[in-house]
Amino acid sequence: MKEMNNKLRVLDIVRGTTVDGPGFRTSIYVAGCRHCCQGCHNPESWDFNAGNEMTFKEIMDVVREEDFDVTFSGGDPMYHPVEIMELSRMIHDSGHSVWLYTGFTWEELVKSEEFLMVLQEIDVIVEGPYVESLRDTDLLFRGSSNQRIVDVRKSLASGNPQEWHR
DSSP states (O other), X not given: OOOOOXXXXXXXXXEEESSSSSSSEEEEEESOOSOOOTTOSXXXXXXXXXXXXXXXXXXXXXXXHHTOEEEEEESOGGGSHHHHHHHHHHHHHTTOOEEEEEXXXXXXXXXXXXXXXXXXXXXXXXXXXXXXXXXXXXXSSOSBTTOEEEEHHHHHHHTSOOBOOO
């Protein structure tokens, strides 16, 4: 695993959003994605050099100020596993839950020791690539019907992906 630098390239932090998980949330949009899904709603997020570098302290200042649960999106936060793992720990320590959007599937994530370490710090993931032909605007918190909302703790305990329920 690469060394952590206590900084993360952030495209945007959206305060008080209700579209990236239940209730009001602070959504942190991370730069960089290699999935390049056709029809992606945020293709400018693919660039790993986009946005601005923020320190963990700067990010946590926003999280504490807003006092909402947190969602990581992007880009794909899993391309920054060390930083996301540490920030997620800090967010949990501040009393908030963590959701994460990723284009990787559950099955891909659990095959990687590095990704498994990140999952230990995440409460819920919305997983799988966006598939434009499966787009469904009626789905809760996801864009295409192949994507799953996974309760990470239950899934790790059972060994199989367990759907998150409101």
